Amino acid sequence: MVKTTAPTATAVATATEVVLPGVVEPDGLTVRRRPAPAPGPGRVLLAMEATGVSFAEQQMRRGKYFDQPPFPFVPGxxxxxRVVATGPGVDPALVGGRYAAxxxxxxxxxxxxxxAADLVPVPESVASADAETLVVNGVTAWQMLHRTAQVRAGDTVVVLGANGGVGSTLAQLARIAGARVLGTASPRHHDALRRLGVTPVDYRDPELYARLRGLAPDGVRxxxxHVGGEGIVESFRLLAPGGTLVSYGTASTRDVAGSSKAPVLKLFARLALWQALPNSRHAHFYNIWAGRRRADAFRGRLRTDLEQVFALLADGSLTAQVAARVPLSRAAEALRLAESGTVTGKVVLVPDAAVPRGGDASGT
Incomplete structure (x- = not known):
């Protein structure tokens, strides 16, 4: 990086941001304007072209995300x-480039x-909203599939919530790797899953796990x-010898009152017990932030994995699942849509100018 003594000039005077003031319904989000932040040493200022609504924000508005900051704060x-300004110590040549973070x-x-060290270049051939669906979702899916479970061609895997942001990405990456995918979702999403090459199963079926065992009688790899709760026991029982359970959430407790930490700690304890048992099956909790204290290694791993995901998107192997593009000022609508369970893929927030006034925000 080229050292500079002051931030590069920027014409940005004000920024618009969405604030989560406390435990509120989506309509309780507030939109405010304030002076645009000046990038400090080692930092850049990005003009947002797309940002996402993930399950984390759904938990945060309930005060249920494991280590969320104190209210009020800006989620996302x-x-x-695109970089519009750079701070001291950052190469000004980054200005104008498009990046994910x-x-x-x-x-x-x-x-x-x-x-600046957290930036990952986005191929210019890829739309910003498409790339956005694969930042946290793509890294999560890639690392769970290839680094944690080490799935190979010919394996059979089960993806719970295969219509969701992470689930639909995970299902596609597993298919690209040559695996057979059994995916749970409501029947309204089954045709979409079939188009991705996934065998769908109704997640509300009282015989769900019996049906999954019937489709893979020898167990799965x-x-x-992402559901957690008591169903995690049935997920573990689906494994073949040598198989791996990858838990990455506690969606079943999203609307349950009480401590945000208790369900996660209970899940951690259960997974640790299974991992310690003298058996050939494995159980892990995936945390995208694991290892971040070794910053260089963490950033290098994230960049490598996300670049591979973006390459698959750019060459057409991977399809972005954009559930809807919603203007930033209508973040409450976007959050309600994401929580409705009616969409496939990820709801994306874009600058207000990117969506015509009165435009349809319910789909792509």
Missing amino acids: YDLVG LTKTGGWASHVAVA AVFD
Whole structure:
């Protein structure tokens, strides 16, 4: 990087951001304008072109995300945008480039300051909204599939919630790897899953796990479970010898009152017990932030994996599942849509100017 003594000039005077003020319904989100942040040392200012509504924000508005910051704060786990200013110590040549960044919070804004080291280039042939669906979702899916479960061609895997943002990406990546995918979803999403090459199963079926065992009587190589709760026991029982359960959430407790930490800690304890048992099956909890204290290795791993996901998107092997494009100022509508369970893929927030006034925000 080229050292500079001051931020590059920027014409950005104000930024628009969405604030989560406390435990509220989606309509309780507030939109405010404030001076655009000036990038500090080692940082850049991104003009947001797309940011996403993930399950994390659904938990955060309930105060249920494991380590969310105190209210009020700006949510937004990731974004895609163009660099409009650089801070001291950052190469000014980055200005004008389009990048993805993982933020955890802060992405629901028109302009976001991030560390330059966290930027991952986005191919110019890829639309920003498409790329956005594959930032946190793509890294999560790729790492669970290839780094944690190490799925190979010929394996059979189960993806719970295969119509969701992570699930639909995971299902596609598994198919690209040559695996057979059994995916759970409501019947309204089954045709979409079949188009992705997935064998769908109704997640509301009282005999769900019996049906999954019937489709894979010898067990499966991996189960990817974002649901948690007591059903995690049945997910573990689906594994063949040598198989891996990858848990990555506690969706079943999203609307349950009480501690946000208790369901996660209970899940951790259960997975640790299974992992310690003298058997050939494995159980892991996936955390995208694991290893972040070794910043260089963490960033290098994330960049490598996300670049591979973007390459698959650019060459047409991977299809972005954009459930809807919604203007930033209508974030409450986007959050309600994401929580409705009626969409396939990820709801994406875009700058207000990117969606014509009165445009349909219910689909792509």
